[in-house]
Amino acid sequence: MSEGGAPPFPPTSSTNLPTTAATATAPSTNLDIPxxxxxxxxxxxxxxxxxxxxxxxxxxxxxxxxxxxxxxxxxxxxxxxxxxxxxxxxxxxxxxxxxxxxxxxxxxxxxxxxxxxxxxxxxxxxxxxxxxxxxxxxxxxxxxxxxxxxxxxxxxxxxxxxxxxxxxxxxxxxxxxxxxxxxxxxxxxxxxxxxxxxxxxxxxxxxxxxxxxxxxxxxxxxxxxxxxxxxxxxxxxxxxxxxxxxxxxxxxxxxxxxxxxxxxxxxxxxxxxxxxxxxxxxxxxxxxxxxxxxxxxxxxxxxxxxxxxxxxxxxxxxxxxxxxxxxxxxxxxxxxxxxxxxxxxxxxxxxxxxxxxxxxxxxxxxxxxxxxxxxxxxxxxxxxxxxxxxxxxxxxxxxxxxxxxxKRPVDHALVQRLQSEVARLRALLKDGGQVDLSTITGVTPGTPRRAAAADPDSGPALQAALEKIIALETENNKLRKRLGMPELPASGPTAPRLSTPQRHTPGKFAIVGGGNSSAADALRNLGDMHSPRTSEETKGHLNEVRTSHESVTAIMTDLERVTSRFFTFDIEEEELKDSVLKLMRSFKKEKKSYIEMFQRMDGGGGGGSGSKSKKSKKSKQTLTSTPPSLTSPQQYNPNSMAGPPSTFKKDNNSPFGSSSPSRTVGGGAEEVMAAESFKSGGRTAATSVGVAYRIRERGAAADKAKTAAPSTLSPQHNPHKVMARTGGASVEGSGWIQTEEDEEAKLRQELKAAKARMKKQMEMQEWLEKKEEKALKQMDEEEEVRKQYQKEQKEKDKQFRNRAKKQKRKLEKYYQKLRQEMGALGVEQGEAAILERGDLERESLDESQDQGGYGAGSPFRDDSFDDGAGGY
Ligand SMILES: Nc1ncnc2c1ncn2[C@@H]1O[C@H](COP(=O)(O)OP(=O)(O)OP(=O)(O)O)[C@@H](O)[C@H]1O
The missing domain is CATH 3.40.850.10 (Kinesin motor domain)
Known part of the structure; x- marks a missing residue:
């Protein structure tokens, strides 16, 4: 915007939205990116x-x-x-x-x-x-x-x-x-x-x-x-x-x-x-x-x-x-x-x-x-x-x-498959490295590993090992000092420590879930070590173990993240597939080097029992299993929390699996509810325009199937087929469920609105009261002014009356004096003179009163009566 001339403006924005009806088709994926x-x-x-x-x-x-x-x-x-x-x-x-x-x-x-x-x-x-x-x-x-x-x-x-x-x-x-x-x-x-x-x-x-x-x-x-x-x-x-x-x-x-x-x-x-x-x-x-x-x-x-x-x-x-x-x-x-x-x-x-x-x-x-x-x-x-x-x-x-x-219709079978895959991978990790996956997102380097849950003695054993490492480090440093070498830094309190070499009781290393692995065996062997090792070697091993665990943990976290991104529709199925495959490859690689590492620690794979190779094989089989097939149809598990409600219909044509929900196609098709997270609920009701409605309400969509009985648009509209549905009458459990929670939320909302209204009312009342108070005060003041005015008027009237009386008395005296003069002159002449003079004086008096006081030229003017207000 410029004043006095055309300003430079950025060009009109271009958009890749379809602009004409002829070219308007929804692009498949390219506009997934905002x-x-x-x-x-x-x-x-x-x-x-x-x-x-x-x-x-x-x-x-x-x-x-x-x-x-x-x-x-x-x-x-x-x-x-x-x-x-x-x-x-x-x-x-x-x-x-x-x-x-x-x-x-x-x-x-x-x-x-x-x-x-x-x-x-x-x-x-x-x-x-x-x-x-x-x-x-x-x-x-x-x-x-x-x-x-x-x-x-x-x-x-x-x-x-x-x-x-x-x-x-x-x-x-x-x-x-x-x-x-x-x-x-x-x-x-x-x-x-x-x-x-x-x-x-x-x-x-x-x-x-x-x-x-x-x-x-x-x-x-x-x-x-x-x-x-x-x-x-x-x-x-x-x-x-x-x-x-x-x-x-x-x-x-x-x-x-x-x-x-x-x-x-x-x-x-x-x-x-x-x-x-x-x-x-x-x-x-x-x-x-x-x-x-x-x-x-x-x-x-x-x-x-x-x-x-x-x-x-x-x-x-x-x-x-x-x-x-x-x-x-x-x-x-x-x-x-x-x-x-x-x-x-x-x-x-x-x-x-x-x-x-x-x-x-x-x-x-x-x-x-x-x-x-x-x-x-x-x-x-x-x-x-x-x-x-x-x-x-x-x-x-x-x-x-x-x-x-x-929106992708949620494939509950796929969700379940992925969930079980994640669980399986967690278990594998536990097997392999005894990583505490319950704290997977919070794992920090150097966190002491927990011993396998099935081995109650492994905790104290590890503790003892850690103590031993510290003792060794101290001893080593003493030796280095004596030899004139610089000291090595201590592992610190959080450094993982190994147990004192001691004889291992195989039975005590049963792996959780029954799936022993070569890594577990290697660990066992590590615990079983007889060969003397230097503390540097031990430290190096520990660092390797730590790094390896961190990598595996990171892979698991990524796996979880990518899965949850898919469920929140952030990424496509293809992307999920790619990511899972990639992560699985890294996992396998990591697992391999993990095993190799333990074998190295164990002196090139020695110390393994006959059963170890068998176990390793089993473990390997598990690990090399492909990630969940994202497109293969699987059975929906009705017990699964994530599963669709009973009103869902399997759609075998869906590319997302067997249980893609679909919506009603007008006129006779089976009615199916969508499970995606569009929030709706409440009731339908007929309105004055004869159209069914639903009420938008709060709450997770997954827990309740709350979708209107929509009047599906049909090119050949038949008004008789469109229902103004109430209370989920047509499909069991698929109607508009007004739960207690909803009701409570609604009541709370109404209460809130009522409180707001009440507050407003109170404010209004307060304002009105103040206004009224002000008006009353004003009235009182006006009354006061009026009274004062009346009082002044009364006073003026009184003064006037007194003045008039005085004047009257003066006049009477004057007339008397004139009469006496007349008597000296003769009656007739005198009376005529009096009358003439009296008229003149009366006119003069009237005039001066009209002007708001006695005229200045009046012979009756008596300045002593002038109240200074210009008359009354
Ligand atoms: N383009 C137009 N041609 C003819 N009449 C117009 C036009 N635009 C507005 N009017 C007339 O101007 C009047 C005010 O218009 P309108 O009610 O649309 O204003 P508004 O911006 O919506 O005002 P408000 O914010 O007060 O609601 C109306 O009588 C409307 O018919």
Missing amino acids: TPTSIEVLIRVRPLLHHESDTSTRAASCIISTLSDNQTVAINHPNKQLQCKYDYSFPPTCAQSDIYDRVSQCATALANGFNATIFAYGQTGSGKTHTMFGPDGYDVRRTSYGGPNHAVLNEAAGVIPRSIVQIFKELNRKDLGIVSTTVYVSFVQVYNEQLYDMLRDPRRSSSLEIHEEPGVGIYVSGLSEYAVRNAGDCLALVKLGEENRAIRETHMNTASSRSHSLFQIVVEQTRIEDGAEGERVLKSKFNLVDLAGSEKWDTKKDRKFETEQIEELTNINLSLYTLGRCIAALSKNGKALQKDPDAIPGHVPYRESKLTRLLQDSLGGNSKTILIATLSPASDCLDETISTLRFADRAHSVMTFVKLNE
């Missing part, structure tokens, strides 16, 4: 709205233009000149279909096993909901469908309805080799930092929690996921959720979304592709996010804000602020990664808000992510527009790591 991809950023400028164009009311004018390169956005404002370049910028005249064409790759990617995210970000009223869903009042019911799986949308439909239609079209393609597909949708909103199910909780009465589990990722526990049969089902759920969204009128938007919404589509599919061996299980998710709009806190405009609105605004701004911080941190990490692929990423504060936690995978994980930043072109939105452009600019350098989500 591909770093930067977030694609699109800018959409909406047109000036009717009320914004009215200059008399808002004096708004268009300040944004998109340049002909379709990437640059320019701000033309007297106070600000700015140009920014993004992946694509859409002018105000663009149609909904133009936007969709640019993001349709996500729906294709989803159908091919990739995760994808599209999220709309921008100021309130800038067009996020319009872009994601469609214009106000967009009514799904008005939409005409060309059949259950071929919905035809009207021109105004936004990204979400368009994606839905495309996804179902993709999944119905014949050339992809899809044998079964299940599509689940969920709709969740983040309102005031709480998560609510938009499809089942319209009143936002029960908040949900976010969890994360290895192999599953981030999920919302307790959220309902609807198994939709077609685009129509899906659109009906979009409509239902939209109706339940928290909205309110703001100064920018009459129906402003007050919550962030996430519409998630999960596709689980099984494919059998032409020419490929066996089936492939793909599971991908698509997050469609419509964020609540950022809004400035305008103290002038927002005087009438109520507590609820203040809380909403604060929470929206806070969560968007955290999103901004996460994007900034990720952007920094992305830049560092571009410079140095081994750079250690910095901390990203995902956990600081529910929104960022929910979007964690989409922002920095395994997802193809597109950001649509929406802008208002109005001049009075300049600040918000610039801040949106900044956010978008940062988002562009955020890297995500897109990976094909292929």
Whole structure:
């Protein structure tokens, strides 16, 4: 982003995701390695709205233009000149279909096993909901469908309805080799930092929690996921959720979304592709996010804000602020990664808000992510527009790591085979070198070896041997000293020590598990040694033994590690095979040199009994046995903990073995549960849109088969075949098991939510009480002022009355005086004079009272009565 000129920008990120329907097939393995991809950023400028164009009311004018390169956005404002370049910028005249064409790759990617995210970000009223869903009042019911799986949308439909239609079209393609597909949708909103199910909780009465589990990722526990049969089902759920969204009128938007919404589509599919061996299980998710709009806190405009609105605004701004911080941190990490692929990423504060936690995978994980930043072109939105452009600019350098989500059906027979192989190898190690495998990962050089468990005397014997070695070393060093030679360092307290040469009782060296080996024999012979040896020799032998043990231990650890990586789907079966073979080769080599070493110690293999060679042979046979055949079918052991539940069905066509579970193929096929670790559970229930749903819950998937009775997508959809199943009625043990644990977890969750609500209520109450107290105090003060005023008024009235009385008395005296003068002049003349004079004086008095006091020229003015307040 640059001011005053076009800046250099990194080229639009390229991705190897399939982009067109024609080329879209899930690659088999090459995308197992995550591909770093930067977030694609699109800018959409909406047109000036009717009320914004009215200059008399808002004096708004268009300040944004998109340049002909379709990437640059320019701000033309007297106070600000700015140009920014993004992946694509859409002018105000663009149609909904133009936007969709640019993001349709996500729906294709989803159908091919990739995760994808599209999220709309921008100021309130800038067009996020319009872009994601469609214009106000967009009514799904008005939409005409060309059949259950071929919905035809009207021109105004936004990204979400368009994606839905495309996804179902993709999944119905014949050339992809899809044998079964299940599509689940969920709709969740983040309102005031709480998560609510938009499809089942319209009143936002029960908040949900976010969890994360290895192999599953981030999920919302307790959220309902609807198994939709077609685009129509899906659109009906979009409509239902939209109706339940928290909205309110703001100064920018009459129906402003007050919550962030996430519409998630999960596709689980099984494919059998032409020419490929066996089936492939793909599971991908698509997050469609419509964020609540950022809004400035305008103290002038927002005087009438109520507590609820203040809380909403604060929470929206806070969560968007955290999103901004996460994007900034990720952007920094992305830049560092571009410079140095081994750079250690910095901390990203995902956990600081529910929104960022929910979007964690989409922002920095395994997802193809597109950001649509929406802008208002109005001049009075300049600040918000610039801040949106900044956010978008940062988002562009955020890297995500897109990976094909292929899940192998768990082959329980294979698991068991590998487990028993590991156990066998452990036993062999015990036989051969008496390595304590229970501490295999913590073995450190020099740890004293334990004697074979079957030989209770071997512990003290070894101890005695160790002591002897130390004594020998001391003796030796004394001799060296006497001869003027430098001393040799002592073995130290942890050095392995051998026993004093003594006669061995063969019976006492019975090897655990009955499998004696040449190494054990050699050890026995070592204990049996008669030939005098120097302490250097002994030490050398000990070091050899120690090194050998370490190597074997390392091999075992590697073997375990590689096996567990396979079970956690980190590596392919092929890789597992290769690694096991390689490790077995090393093991054999190690074992051989181990035996040779003991033979050498024993003086070139002497001292062996007749039975020794036999035993060695037996041991060798065991050791040279090939690693477990990873592809040969084996019987499933029902007693094995790792085995599949009884509802699993053997699939002999599976390349992974005989017990690969498979999903239902719609219409009459036997129903089989998948055992992979997708967390689900709870109940199914019919909804207002007639679609079955499952509840996402916490807990290991392996312990319970908890999968919905999904409405399997069938090209020829028959509504009668799709059940809204409850309580695992159709297959024994395969239903939605609501265990006590689940119930308890749910209750705990509800309790937590209730506590949070109570806390909020208490805070609110406290606030109200304070407010009330303040109002009462204000009332008291006002009352006081009023009383004071009344008192003053009374006082003034009193003074006035006194003044009036005084004046009256004065006048009377004056008249009296005049009358006396009149008497001296004659009555008639005198009376006429009095009357004339009296009128004049009365008028003058009235005038002066009107002016708020006696006039200055009045003959009745008596300054001594003036109270200084300008009258009363
Ligand atoms: N591209 C567009 N063309 C025409 N009208 C649009 C466009 N974008 C948005 N509008 C209209 O602008 C108004 C606000 O849009 P919208 O509700 O989508 O904003 P928003 O960003 O989702 O806001 P909030 O964050 O407050 O929910 C609506 O009346 C919408 O129909």
